[in-house]
Amino acid sequence: MAMKTTRKQNYPQWYQEVVSEADMAENSVSPGCMVMKAWGYGLWERIQRVLDEKIKETGHENYYFPMFIPLSFFQKEADHVEGFAKEMAVVTHSRLVNEEGKLKPASPLEEPLIVRPTSETIIADSFAKWVNSYRDLPILLNQWANVVRWEMRPRLFLRTREFLWQEGHTVHATPKEAEDETKKMLEVYRDFSENALAMPVLVGRKPEHEKFPGAIDTYCIEAMMQDGKALQAGTSHFLGQNFAKSADIKFTNQNNELEYAYTTSWGVSTRLIGGTIMCHADDDGMVVPPHVAPYQVVIVPIIKKPEDAEKVMSYIDNLKQQIKLQTAFGEKIRLKVDTRDKPSVDKSWEWIRKGAPIVCEIGPRDADSKGLMVKERIYIGQPEGKKIMPADEFVTQLGARLEMLQNQMFSKAKTRLEANIRTDITTPKEFAAYFANSNEWIEDGKAGKVAFVRGKWCAEPETEEILKAMKITIRCIPFDQSGTSGKCLLTGKDATMDVIYARSY
RNA sequence: CGGAGUGUAGCUCAGCCUGGUAGAGCGCUACGUUCGGGACGUAGAAGUCGCUGGUCCGAAUCCAGUCACUCCGACCA
Numbered sequence: 001m002a003m004k005t006t007r008k009q010n011y012p013q014w015y016q017e018v019v020s021e022a023d024m025a026e027n028s029v030s031p032g033c034m035v036m037k038a039w040g041y042g043l044w045e046r047i048q049r050v051l052d053e054k055i056k057e058t059g060h061e062n063y064y065f066p067m068f069i070p071l072s073f074f075q076k077e078a079d080h081v082e083g084f085a086k087e088m089a090v091v092t093h094s095r096l097v098n099e100e101g102k103l104k105p106a107s108p109l110e111e112p113l114i115v116r117p118t119s120e121t122i123i124a125d126s127f128a129k130w131v132n133s134y135r136d137l138p139i140l141l142n143q144w145a146n147v148v149r150w151e152m153r154p155r156l157f158l159r160t161r162e163f164l165w166q167e168g169h170t171v172h173a174t175p176k177e178a179e180d181e182t183k184k185m186l187e188v189y190r191d192f193s194e195n196a197l198a199m200p201v202l203v204g205r206k207p208e209h210e211k212f213p214g215a216i217d218t219y220c221i222e223a224m225m226q227d228g229k230a231l232q233a234g235t236s237h238f239l240g241q242n243f244a245k246s247a248d249i250k251f252t253n254q255n256n257e258l259e260y261a262y263t264t265s266w267g268v269s270t271r272l273i274g275g276t277i278m279c280h281a282d283d284d285g286m287v288v289p290p291h292v293a294p295y296q297v298v299i300v301p302i303i304k305k306p307e308d309a310e311k312v313m314s315y316i317d318n319l320k321q322q323i324k325l326q327t328a329f330g331e332k333i334r335l336k337v338d339t340r341d342k343p344s345v346d347k348s349w350e351w352i353r354k355g356a357p358i359v360c361e362i363g364p365r366d367a368d369s370k371g372l373m374v375k376e377r378i379y380i381g382q383p384e385g386k387k388i389m390p391a392d393e394f395v396t397q398l399g400a401r402l403e404m405l406q407n408q409m410f411s412k413a414k415t416r417l418e419a420n421i422r423t424d425i426t427t428p429k430e431f432a433a434y435f436a437n438s439n440e441w442i443e444d445g446k447a448g449k450v451a452f453v454r455g456k457w458c459a460e461p462e463t464e465e466i467l468k469a470m471k472i473t474i475r476c477i478p479f480d481q482s483g484t485s486g487k488c489l490l491t492g493k494d495a496t497m498d499v500i501y502a503r504s505y
Numbered sequence: 506c507g508g509a510g511u512g513u514a515g516c517u518c519a520g521c522c523u524g525g526u527a528g529a530g531c532g533c534u535a536c537g538u539u540c541g542g543g544a545c546g547u548a549g550a551a552g553u554c555g556c557u558g559g560u561c562c563g564a565a566u567c568c569a570g571u572c573a574c575u576c577c578g579a580c581c582a
Contacts, residue, residue, distance in 0.1 A: 002543085031574080086580060118582090151581060152506095159581065212582095232582065269582055302541060349543055361541055373541065386542080505581095 002284040002353050011227040018277055019156050022286035022354045032154040032161035036270075039286075039354050040157075042294030043273055044164060048144060050196045050292065051166065051268070054188050060140040060168060065122055067146070068113040073121040076246035080120065083213020087150040089115040089161075115148040120214065120239070120265055123169045124247035131251045131261055134173050138181070142168040157274030158231075158505055165269035171249060171261045175240065178262035179217075182238040185266040186219045189234035197272065198289040198410035199223050199279045200417045201233055202500060204476030207457075209464050212265075216240035222475045222500065224417045225278035228451035230475045230502040233275050236266035274505075279413050286355030287377055289409055290402040291329050295336040297398070298356045300347045302363030315367035319391055328399040329406075352377060357405055358398075366391070378405045420451030421500070431455070431489040435472055435503070452502045454478070456495035458488035466490045475500040 003021065005013045019025055024040030027033075036044065052062070068091060074081045091113040093105035116122070123141075130136060144166050154160050168185060172178040186203060193199045201221035211218040215237040223233045243249070244260040253259050280287040290296050299316055303309050316337055326333045336356075338347050344361070351359045352375075361373040372394060375386045425431050434453065457463065457474060467473060467490065477499050488495040 147582090149581070152579080153577095153581085163582075165582075235582070267582075271582055300541095304540060343544090344540065345543055348541090352542085363541065365541080375542090388541090 002349060006283045007226055014283075015274075015278060015281075016156070018281045018286050018353075022281075023350075024273070024277075024286065024354075025156050027156065032151060034154075034156050034160050039294060040273060043276070043288065043292055044270055046292040046294060047196070047272060048166075051188075051192050052142075052144070054192060055142050055166070055168065058140075058184060058188060060142045060170075063141045063143055064145070065116075065119050065126070065143060067116050069116050069119070069122045071112045071114055073125065074114060076121060077214045077243060079242075080214035080246075084117050084149075088117060089148045089150055091115065116145070117147055117149045118265075118267075119143065119145070119147075119167055119169065120243055120263075121247070124243045124249060124263065127169075127171050127244075127261070127263070128247050128249045131171055131249050134251055134253050137171060137173045137251060137261065138177065139171045140168075140181075141170065142166055155274075157277070158271055160270075163270045165267050167265060167267040170264045171244075172264070173251065173253065173259075173261065175238075175262050178240075178264050179238050182217070182219060182236045182264045182266065185264070186221065186234070186236040189221050189236065189266070189268060192268075193221055193223065193233055193272070193275075194410060196289070196291045197276050197279075198291070198406055198413060199233065199275055200410065200414040202417075202452075202476060202478060204478040204500065206235075206476060207459070207474045207499070210474065212237045214239060214242050216242065220476055222502075223275050223279060224420060224452060224502075225275070225505070226416070227278070228420060228503070230452065230473070230500075230504040231271070231275045231278065232475070232504070233272060234266070234268040237264060239263045239265060280409055281355065282379075284377075285353035287409070288355040288357060290357040290406045293334065293355075293357050295334050295356055296328065296402055297323060297333060297335045297358045297360065298351045299335070299337045299360045299362055300344050300351070301337070301339065302344050302361050304363070308364040308367075311367050312362060312364055316362055319362070319372070319395070322391075322395045323398065326395060326399050328402040333398060333402070348375075357402060360394075376405060378409055422451070422453045423455070425453050425455055425489065426486060428487075428489055428492050431501075432470065435470055435501075452500050453489070454498060454500055455489040456486040457497050457499040458491050458493040458495040459497060460488075460491060460493065463488070463490045471503060472501050473504045475502050475504065 003014060003017050005017055007014045022039060023037050024043070025034045025036045028035045074084065092109055094107045094109055096103040097106040127139060130139060146162055146164050148162050151159050151161050170178070170181050172181060190201055190203050193201050201223045203221055204219065206218040206220055212235060217238040219236045220232055221234045223231045225231055241260040241262060243263050249261045249263065250258050251261055276289065277286060280289065299320070301312050301316055303312050320335060320337060323333055323335050338351070340347065348359060348361060355377050357377050359375045359377070361375070366372045371388055371390050373386065373388050374394060422434065425434055431453065452475070477497060481498050483496070485494065485496045487493065489501065
């Protein structure tokens with residue numbers, strides 16, 4: 001057990017410990033912001049690479065827009081302003097002057113600039129310029145960027161004032177096409193989350209009060225963390241003509257009529273890293289899904305005597321060349337030989353805490369026997385996945401093994417998700433009793449004390465207050481509706497809509 | 506913006522109540538014995554005690570002010 005605090009003891013503290021012990025990120029001196037370190041940022045780079053490819057495969061191209069947005073742009077869309085007004089970083093001055101040894105802002109801007117919390121408004125402005133005819137449509141673009149939302153209670157990866165994300169923005173000629181786009185990208189997110197991050201998700205639509213400010217419909221993927229709380233892992237918005245009307249995105253259709261266009265936007269952020277941690281990490285630290293691991297295999301040389309060094313290192317070099325010819329997930333295997341001048345046990349433990357999928361310890365005995373010691377971080381069945389095996393066997397099976405470990409991680413998480421969605425709660429009384437317990441870590445595969453409840457919702461406005469008081473949220477209205485009727489779990493009124501209730505991050 | 510708390514070595518903290526001039530553990534450096542699931546010994550380096558002012562012969566310690574951060578609420582991808 002490498003973590004001081006276990007999941008069971010104190011889940012939030014365990015989370016912070018994993019982030020710090022895996023050396024993924026730390027708090028910056030700049031309040032609410034984080035410094036992403038090699039292992040955390042490396043994971044983000046992998047996420048970028050894999051997801052970017054999927055975004056491009058679906059016909060989108062990358063653009064880049066300014067991070068400063070004139071204040072007036074936010075006033076154009078009423079709901080949008082209201083939704084973001086409370087958390088803006090506002091640039092009001094353009095220089096500093098030295099007054100009695102103290103630097104003070106000077107030269108106030110005529111119009112303050114907002115550091116983008118999201119880019120709908122400024123991108124819509126460009127769309128208005130670019131769109132004239134139906135022949136200009138659709139425009140399918142994406143941007144990888146940083147955004148700022150002035151959060152009061154930051155948590156590494158889950159909620160920081162500045163965070164990294166991608167935001168897709170598209171314009172279409174018809175509502176149908178825009179809605180199809182919204183759902184297509186949601187599916188890209190589901191596929192990415194489940195296949196690249198091994199993080200199973202529920203897909204659905206947000207209720208009215210949880211929608212993105214300015215959207216007609218918000219769709220989302222929701223993941224379950226090991227403490228039974230929900231994490232919104234990605235969103236895709238159908239914006240209708242709201243932003244088109246406020247930014248004047250008009251085009252001439254085939255009948256020579258002037259029409260407002262339909263836009264969408266969709267995004268995932270560095271929060272996905274937080275989700276991956278809380279989905280897979282254990283009491284030994286982080287566990288990185290092989291598909292997105294910065295290094296999938298780490299070799300730790302075991303050298304006791306200086307005279308063994310040459311033998312061991314040349315054996316490792318040779319092995320390295322062979323491993324580099326192998327592939328997993330259709331890419332070359334990423335390998336690190338940890339040659340740092342440190343005790344080898346320390347290095348081994350470090351990679352366990354970081355969650356490198358496979359760590360090989362290689363010493364003189366292995367060089368003699370043409371073998372190696374393999375430790376798999378994803379413990380399948382046995383608690384210590386440690387074995388000595390012939391090197392050639394290891395090399396030839398490596399790609400398939402990494403893919404298998406990835407699948408194991410997914411099915412473990414999937415089993416946990418499915419086992420922890422209660423569907424047998426039918427009355428407000430049972431519902432309240434169920435959520436009265438505080439959240440805790442849910443044992444793998446067993447039904448947790450508090451996780452998700454799937455049940456009816458009447459959608460009356462009064463339910464919003466009830467939810468708030470109970471600190472429960474409606475995560476989504478799942479696509480797969482049962483179509484049956486029953487009683488709302490909050491009010492007891494007749495209802496037909498199925499929703500997912502949960503506590504959330 | 507409310508409520509509470511904390512600033513002392515790179516990190517975690519003790520010392521403060523009852524003033525006397527700086528401590529521990531971890532980490533770091535060197536050497537030796539170790540090394541395949543977290544070793545140990547010896548020696549050593551390292552802190553204007555958040556900042557400013559006051560009281561005092563003397564302040565990490567008492568007083569005032571100030572700055573910063575953390576936690577709990579409100580807000581949230």
